[in-house]
Amino acid sequence: MEPIRETLKRVVNAPAFSERYNDMRKEVLAHPGVQKFREDHADEIDDSTIDRGLGKLYEYIDQSHDCNKCPSVDACINHLKGFEPNLVLERGTIGISYTKCRLKEAADNKRHASSLIHSMYMPKEVMQATLDKFDADESRMEALMAVGEFLDQVTGPGSLPEKGLYLYGQFGIGKSYLLSAAANELAELNVKTVLVFVPEFMREMKQAIGDQTLQEKVDYVKKADVLMLDDIGAEAMSSWTRDEVLGTILHYRMAEKLPTFMSSNFSYSELEHHLTYSQRGEKEDLKAARVMERIRALTKPVKLEGLNRRN
Template sequence: MEPIRETMKRVVNAPDFAARYNDARKEVLEHPGVQSFLEEHADEINKEIVDKGMVKLYEFIEQSHDCNKCPNLGGCINYLKGFEPNLVLQRGSIGIEYTKCRLKTDHDNKRHASSMIHSMYMPKEVMQATLSGFEPDDSRMEAFSAVVSYLDQATGPDNLPEKGLFLYGKFGVGKSFLLSAMANELAEMNVKTVLVFVPEFMREMKQAIGDHTLQEKIDYVKKADVLMLDDIGAEAMSSWTRDEVLGTILHYRMAERLPTFMTSNFSYSELQHHLTYSQRGEKEDLKAARVMERIRALTNPVRLDGRNRRN
């Protein structure tokens, strides 16, 4: 049997192998990334170092750079998915280091942003809302401008305007969408936001009495860095949910000056009327006025008009 060294020597010395090697070498040395690397290290690299590093150089050129050969992160062709190769000179030898690519960075940033938002009973499609997906026509421009103005003033978790917005208007005009888009923008600033669909939250609070988690859940919501209460006024309000749940949350946030946002089908005056009457038909003007005082202290009212976009 022919020794392996002799076999390798015969293969390497074969005319067709030499031709293929020369073609591959030419392809490698003509690659813009390789040329840039060799020019940068012209004083440190000679032909011998290049020849010894040819395998690494070929590994470099056959991969994607700046995601130019990858349709998306899942379709990444690189040896390490989500990482791109960079040529380096290490102790007189050519090597490769891998750094996170653009698609991987974007993916990780989005995952981090989504972790900054805690949604309680909000629809998944609403949670994916973006400001670019909101159509600010004439009837919706005031609300859109108010949201953009708030975001312009916010620079991070330690610098947020204290007073939030009370977006009100008819069904399906985009109040929840705009609120969620705002939460996603704040998440990009590392601001933690809790979004709560109020009718479902109030139902759960009644159940929480039985499993002894009421105070824990109220504390979590009331202490959120930014709180967004969606569809306030759509719940069947009782004296207890108005005073002990909603009132407690709003009082704490008013005292601590924590940014709070709300959406409703009701204006301030209409919401006060809703809060005045309990499920049993009792009229409680003073208690409703107390809750509304906190809402007015926490928010600025902005009307959102337009057609019903759910139809």
């Protein structure tokens, strides 16, 4: 039987193999990344180093660089999905290290931003909102500008303006969308936001009394870096939810100077009227005025106008 070394030697020296080897070597050496690597290490790399590292060099050129062959992270062709190869020279030997690619960076940043937004009962499609897709005609420009002015003052979690916005107007004109778009912008600035659909939240608070999670849920909402209360005034407000839930949340945020956004179909005066009457028809002017005092301290009113975009 022929010794294995002799067999390998015969295969390597065969014309067909030699031709393929030379073609591969030319292809490798013509690659811009390999050429730059050789230039950067001109004093350390010779032909024998290239020949010993030809396998690694081919592995390098066969992959995507700067995402030039990959439309997305999921469709990445590289050996480590989401990571691109870099040539390295260690003790005279060519090797490959991997670093996160730009698509992977963008996907991770987006995932991190999403984790900073806690949505409670908000529609999924609204949570994809962006400011650049907000239809800002002349009647809606004031609201968009107000959101922009708030965001311009934010450089991170420790630099938040004390006052948020109170967006009010008719049904379906984009108040929830604008809140969600602002939350997504804040997430890009590493600011955690809690977005709450108020009618459903108040219903859950009544149930939370029975399962003893009321205080935990109220604490989570009231301590958010930025709190957004969507559709306040659409709930059937009882004296208890007004005073012990909403009042408690607003009092804490006013005392701690934490920015709060709200959206409503009601103006300030209309909301105060709504808060004045309990579900049992009791008129409680003083308690409603106390809640409104906190809302006025926490927000700046901005009217949003336009056509109903849900129809």
